[in-house]
Amino acid sequence: MKIINKDKLLEDRVHGDSMFPFRIYMVDYLDGQVIFNMHWHPELEFIYVEKGAINLQIGTKKYRLLEGTGCFIPSEQLHGAYPFKNTPFKLHAIVFNIDFLRSFGFDLIQNNYLQVIQNFSLAHSLLITGNTLEEKNMLKTIVNIIEAYSSKEPSYELKVKGYLYLLFADILKKQAWIHNEEVTQKDLTKTDLLKKVLQYIDQNYKQKLTVMELASQIQMSEGHFSRFFKSLVRMTPMEYINTTRINKACMLLQKTDRKLLDIGMDVGFQNQSYFIRLFKKQKGCTPREYRFKHGDDI
Structure with missing residues (x-):
């Protein structure tokens, strides 16, 4: 089983490969007393808890992610994950470069949306709990991404990329709503x-x-x-x-x-x-x- 490289504080490797800079890591055990230590990287990341519960820290803010919930972590944001009591857990970390979503040339998608996503800050980190219809749709899309990537069926790459566009469409639609006013x-x-x-x-x-x-x-x-x-x-x-x-x-x-x-x-x-x-x-x-x-x- 492959896990997130915890020995690199500022990760500088390619997640996936240059032709498909996307990867999902599954983690279901502790590394010492932590799931993974505080670190950051230029890639965007979604975390989904399939089983159990974990404590998550993004910047200075501490959260608890329960089974069936997730979060979005913008680029360059410090984050770490820790066990919740002695609860067994299984999480998926979806890590990818914003370039994965770009077109060959500068187009409307890049200008109107990808630039916005790339400039997201700590205040745009998002807990996805499933308490609203929008969040339920996001969680369903995240699960679809994990399943498509795991299947490795022909054309799974198209599915993964398509689901990511759908996911960010839902996030950007609620951009004002996801802005975390608690971040000072x-x-x-x-x-x-x-x-x-x-x-x-x-x-x-x-x-x-x-x-x-x-x-x-x-x-x-x-x-x-x-x-x-x-x-x-x-x-x-x-x-x-x-x-x-x-x-x-x-x-x-x-x-x-x-x-x-x-x-x-x-x-x-x-x-x-x-x-x-x-x-x-x-x-x-x-x-x-x-x-x-x-x-x-x-």
């Missing part, structure tokens, strides 16, 4: 600050990092920063750094045959026993066992 400038500022810190961690995780150093990136006191960070990421700064390091180690274990000691050092752990102990705590197995399980990925 303060929320947007918090999101921008958090992005800056997360990007700094992603670029410097190999080095020794301190809370004071992270706080200085956004001109906060150490205490204020720690409270700010945990309130949004649901981890302390050091817990997040170590999670990032472990996820980077997983990639090296899958894709290289480097020694475990070298991998631990490469991702910022100076103590091998601590690296192995923390890895086992987060992944449920040792680095050696992880490599054995994922040996086909090398």
